[in-house]
Amino acid sequence: MKKQTMFLRMITASLLRRRSRMLVALLAIAVGATILSGLVTIYYDVPRQMGEQFRSYGANMIFTSSNGGTLSEEALNQAKEQIKENQLVGFAPYRYENITVNERPMMAAATDFDGAAKTSPYWRIDGSWPSQPGEALVGKETAQTLALNTGDKVTLTFDLDKKPATADEAANAERNQNNREFSVVGILDTGGNEEKYIFISTEDMEGLTGKSDSFDMAELSVSASQNELKSYADSISKKTDGVSARLVKRVTQSENTVLSKLQALVLLVTVIVLLLTMICVATTMMAVVTERRKEVGLRKALGASNRSIIVEFMGEGLLLGGIGGLLGSLCGFIFAQAVSMNVFNSSIQFHWLLIPVTVLVSVLVTGLSCLLPVRSATDVDPALVLKGE
């Protein structure tokens, strides 16, 4: 039989046949590892979780034209594709045109309503989002000015010619206009500028103006850290001709401060838990060693060197650390999942890497906390055994 086989046989027998004592140590390690892996999971998942929460505050990135002109759909798509798909929460291109309603100048905005619903989740709509061609969403202020309600019809007029230079010209010129009737399906309440606009779909705007593929800006909601956002904005501005990307500072900064505070808190708790685990393991191992002084003396009387005593106790400790770490990494995920479900109302992904990392850390921590107790085991005098105290 190989020496290693006997070594394993001895340490597993010690763990399996002396259950109660070892269970306490195992429990300490497993609980420590659970909290550790749970908190690390939360630590890495918080930005994503919080990011999604924060996304309800609206867009955090804006594309505009870098040359003062308009943006083509192609350029927008090219820019958008540089953002990882799973981080892009919403994308809404906007096009603004001056129109008139009953000769009153108004602003019409065209957008993709599905995208707008995602980039601006805080929009309150009395009625419904437009879903068919010919439907319009009217800002509250404009609705009041024009006395519009949901279900009403409104005709938008677009001047195809350039603005008449003089009143005289305006009176004489044959007006070259496009008219389109829309039904109002919703009134938009945002508390902001949007209340001045009449929103229609991009297709309807093309029909109304006879001009396609020209956008003024696009709003994006991206779930990423401040740094990532910055690097996205920089690389998009650089790589995509005609597009300039910038961040909505107000939103990203507040996101960032809250996040870093939360992460610091989680980190602090993790360190404290690690320390407590170490103290607990060290105390238990101390008790284990004291309890087994006689056995240590016996082993020494049988010819065990200090080194083999250390290796045996360490072997037990590390095996315990490994098992505890394995248990902890699984329980930790359940713990993190429960926290996430309760606090953020969303589930988290399982990181496989967390298992080896947790096992490694708990083996290291256990090893560290066993150092002192195990050293004290080597002080045992084999002569005590013969004395039979």
Next chain:
Amino acid sequence: MSLLELKNVSKIYGPLKALDNVNLQVENGEWLAIMGPSGSGKSTMMNIIGCMDKPSLGEVILDGVDIAKESGKKLTEIRRDKIGLIFQQFHLVNYLTAVENVMVSQYYHSMPDEKEALEALERVGLKDRAKHLPSQLSGGEQQRVCIARALINHPEIVLADEPTGNLDEANENIVIDLFRQLHREGTTLIVVTHDPEVAEVAQRTVVLEHGRLVKEIMNESFET
């Protein structure tokens, strides 16, 4: 040359001389009994011979080496390679089975060999108890496991401190028979005992009193 020679050995604990100028020679293959009242220094002497303690004064020459001058590490090696120990209390590792306890001794000495360990248990009549934990064995059986463990590495010298102290008549006889076998095989035996019956079967008996060797009795009727 003698296998073991104690020259003017003293062990001093403060005002107390546990051993006081002891001189003793033990020949290779000899069977020696050490008797004496409680506190006379028997265990102290065994600890010194067994390389678990050092004398305060004097020389202890084992196999030509003065173990009084060796380092702790070297003493561990000598103990491992040359000495088999049998204790009064049956010191077994309580979470290891009988055969595993025997193998522990092999493990520190050289290579664990389960077959050999089982043979040693068979020799002490415990083959069918090999897979039992110490708590499942009687006192006599536990002591026999200790003997099997002491013999497994074929030590030059077997030290037994009160090997029959906690045993009944029947088990005492089993242990004495085992000593006879060992003696026949040429192993040097040093047995500390209170029991005249155990001392009588040895070749020679020395008596300690207050740390001094006061008497030496040769067993005329010694039979192998």
